[in-house]
Amino acid sequence: MSENLLEIKNLEKHFNLKKSIFSKTRVVRAVDDVTFSIPKNTTYAVVGESGSGKTTLGRTILKLIEPTGGQAIIRGVNIFDLNNKDFMEYRRKMQVVFQDPYNSLHPKKLVKTIIGEGMKIHFKGIGEEEIRNRIKEVLEHVGLREEHMFRYPHEFSGGQRQRIAFARAIVLNPEFIVLDEPTSALDVSVQAMVLKMLKETKRDENLTYLFITHDLSVVDYLADYVAVLYLGEIVEKGKKDDVFTKPAHPYTELLLNSNPIPNPFLKRDKIIAKGEIPSPINPPSGCRFHTRCRYAQEKCKLEEPVEREIRKGHIVKCHFPLI
């Protein structure tokens, strides 16, 4: 097994909700005791529905929001322990691309400024000439042209904007990029282009991705590893091929089955989930999925399941995994 670039251990992000001075503070356990490791040069996907905490997870790892507990270890260093000054170097190495390309680019700045700004901060004393050459290089890499440097974000389509956002991320030679639903705002024909670009750049630049999404078919295309998140907890994780072909958690089975297939000749029996996704403010007791699980038994209501390894690297948190 290859070396891990990033190890997340018992990561926790709890938000306090204060209703009024008289009521007790309630806690949203947005990310709860999450542990996983991302091997170098791989794509690790985190999938989940709304409220699963997938976006919070990505942002916490980048320290865009402060974690309430746990560790994120890169080469033996827990980056959560670093002060802002020491963390600077990691900021450069860890970049992010957000979901909405219409809101993540400054509307009044030229593409050149948007992409070049980070370089001025991280590579002190770099010359204008050098900056421009590097911008030109990354623009071409993401399938845009040199002259696009002198345009504003509104002059681009959604797919092109997402390329600019990606250019901004790779211009600093990062090692790790968090992709937070990078294609969900795009049409399929454009999505295909962006996905291919992501795959190729990863290979060419030796990148490692944390890919956050709700779309399982995109995960299948891009990811090597996958973790399934439900109400802040990882319920199943492992190699993508293992998890997708031999799902062991009933929730993973349900997600895979709910994903509509663009092929009318593949008929399958639909599993219809019971009820709605519960609120993460007051998650169900025992196994958090028991309220919607079709295999749930008494034990699931009472006892929280422990993680178990059902095959090498394939871990599931369920009392009665589907084996």
Place this chain on the structure above:
Amino acid sequence: MMEKRGNLLSVSDLEVVFYTYRGVIQALNGVEFWMNKGERLGIVGETGCGKSVTSRAVMNLIEEPGKILNGSVMFEDRDILKLKESEIRKIRGNEISMIFQEPKSSLNPVMNVGFQIAEVLGKVNNKSIKSQYKATAEMLELVGLDSERVMTMYPHELSGGMAQRVMIAMGLAPNPKLLIADEPTSALDVTIQAQILELLDELVEKFGNAVMMISHDMGVVAEFCNKILVMYAGNSAEYASTEDLFRKPLHPYTTGLLKAVPQIGRTDELKAITGTVPDLVDPPSGCRFHKRCPETMAICKKERPSFIEVEEDHFVACHLYNKGGEKK
């Protein structure tokens, strides 16, 4: 052309423009399709292809600055575009009803759910709203909601899935001949989407309503609809049964779309369609797809292809095909 090809709905030569400060957007440019009673048609296409405009034009709901320039929408034996407003009102929300993508913003935020459904039923049955609460409760139970609880709830108290169930109850309350569903599950999580599609499937099967489903998701349409219309830049590109369309896509755009959709278990590499969707203020001449088409020919730039039947019940607007189904 007044040819009637479907016994429920027959749309031909539909042309819609929007007057904007940038110029005239030629949103629909000769859209053609038809539906039979009880059929489920999926209209697919990318952002800006005119699928939502089409669904609104069918109800004659194009508002300023838009205008329907041309075409006919035959609903059974009436041309909706030629009827008086008072006559259309009898059809809208009665014989044709609609559900939308954002259920919460289509519900009235200051009225409770019970009132809103009772209001629809009152209109349909020509009775007072008060007398319709019993029927309202039945509708709510039908869509899988606890009527006692939900009746007095306001839209902001509903989850996305519940709100869409309420919309379905309102849409089906008049037992319409045609239900137009505009991206009904796009705002929902996949497990909730599966619930809603299952519910819709069950109910329209039971009541025999025809459904026109607007969607950008090939998977949803493949699973729900028995006919598909592919639209591109304001044109009907291809129209066929779901099986035929997936078995043998004819239009290069349809082929491209199917190759671009990621699918679990798919092993071949994704293929994107080159270029971008054209600006409809200044659409490409001839076939609007010619600039992105891998099989473009000289004629494509000059002439708009007509919508022809290439195989039985398989229609396509592309110069590659002659009337006999042969490639030129």
